[in-house]
């Protein structure tokens with residue numbers, strides 16, 4: 063079976079969850095082969111973990127330059143592994159970095175790119191990717207007709223189900239051209255809080271402009287915490303400074319598809335809906351009975367969120383105890 | 384410093400956007416066409432830089448005839464001139480082909496900086512800026528929320544999935560901006576009148592030196608297999624809060640075994 067290359071998303075010695083999802087997707091298409099780009103010594107510490115996640119081969123693209131430059135080290139690593147493996151497909155996470163890596167790589171390998179796929183499958187030996195278009199209004203399946211299919215896969219779209227392997231480590235040489243590379247001076251990682259990740263959470267409670275201030279957002283947080291959920295926000299809430307940008311749900315924020323989505327003080331503008339309308343169950347609380355969010359809500363309360371949400375939080379806690 | 388800004392006409396996100404069921408490509412008639420909001424922020428970024436440092440802003444678009452409306456809007460905001468990549472042979476291009484045509488168009492200009500939006504609201508591939516950087520042999524500084532230029536050095540805060548980084552590159556470079564970078568100005572009456580007289584040049588496949596056997600839908604590197612529309616969502620129960628709304632939501636969730 064042909065190899066399927068997976069770009070390993072790692073940071074400070076930790077393999078990110080999306081890598082497991084990509085290796086599971088790769089196993090459907092061929093032999094999963096992980097590509098690690100990092101400083102010398104990185105692969106030694108990650109190989110066993112990648113094997114447990116299903117990698118049969120680990121390409122080690124190690125270089126002292128790998129950490130200081132943006133995007134181009136990963137492009138070089140994948141291009142080198144592709145030259146060695148003649149893969150059936152190359153999978154990268156559809157993160158900010160992954161999308162840019164895949165863009166450059168597609169040009170370098172003159173290959174078709176399918177971006178932000180939510181599923182991949184092999185049909186008659188051909189790689190087919192599914193995309194979710196216009197916030198889930200449509201699903202469209204695509205195939206690549208030129209070169210090696212390069213596919214970026216949305217985090218949390220494929221459930222990781224690894225079959226452990228004992229990987230063979232294959233070193234590949236990379237050279238990074240500083241003339242085409244931006245340099246990273248400093249990285250400022252977001253502190254990881256106690257709540258589940260927005261894109262992966264089974265419950266999301268979001269607040270909109272109706273929350274009124276940053277101080278009031280604790281009402282949203284307390285409901286989220288009672289349900290073990292993540293906190294989201296509308297763009298209006300983010301732009302008003304009520305909640306940080308990384309929590310924005312919608313067209314230009316994160317796309318979520320939880321079991322339960324609770325919208326507090328959110329009107330339900332089409333761009334907000336684009337990021338949450340595929341949620342299994344939608345609950346809306348809004349003062350305005352005409353708010354468009356009610357058109358897609360499975361259960362709606364016309365009322366003040368500052369009365370409804372705390373009462374709900376209390377009721378959820380009471381049921382738990 | 385001279386700057387090229389890539390802009391795109393897209394279906395208005397405020398209207399109902401559709402795909403055509405016969406080939407699952409964009410139904411351009413279903414929705415109003417507008418300048419993608421993120422691109423107006425790209426234009427704003429470029430205008431602020433040239434207002435501070437001098438130089439000209441050239442807006443570049445690829446699209447059908449009516450995409451000139453988008454160029455005029457950017458000119459009305461204050462851009463100096465425009466390039467319209469226009470050729471029937473380019474219809475149905477994928478990201479790889481689009482980046483080839485745009486790279487060829489940018490090579491006809493002599494600019495210190497190329498600015499694009501991080502991702503369009505219709506394609507959402509988010510990969511054209513990096514494809515362009517690869518084709519032009521330039522560094523890319525993408526997804527930025529701040530941008531400063533000092534001589535031939537660019538500094539930016541780049542937002543990624545796990546936080547943000549401080550990044551530098553030397554010019555020329557390709558930059559993409561995110562929606563938090565600025566609030567774009569509205570064109571005023573004077574700007575709209577002035578835009579009518581600003582130069583718009585049109586470039587086709589021949590002018591760009593592209594090989595016609597590589598362009599358009601028939602030669603795209605990816606192809607649609609099939610598609611499906613999602614069944615519309617319907618409204619469920621709606622109650623007016625009489626003081627027990629919160630309890631009712633809890634009962635609804637419990638009945639559905641969600642809590």
Ligand SMILES: Cc1cc2nc3c(=O)[nH]c(=O)nc-3n(C[C@H](O)[C@H](O)[C@H](O)COP(=O)(O)OP(=O)(O)OC[C@H]3O[C@@H](n4cnc5c(N)ncnc54)[C@H](O)[C@@H]3O)c2cc1C
Pocket residue numbers: 269270271272273295296297298299310311312313314315326327328329330331332333334337347348349350353365366367368396420421504
């Ligand atoms: C290109 C583009 C991309 C966009 N991307 C996004 C995106 O990713 N995410 C996004 O969310 N938006 C996005 N938007 C913006 C979108 O159009 C709306 O402006 C935004 O979603 C409105 O947020 P909101 O519902 O919080 O605010 P509003 O529309 O102002 O609604 C506030 C609601 O709160 C209700 N309310 C007020 N007080 C209370 C109270 N005490 N109790 C209960 N209800 C109350 C009001 O009745 C009202 O319905 C985008 C727009 C564009 C053009």
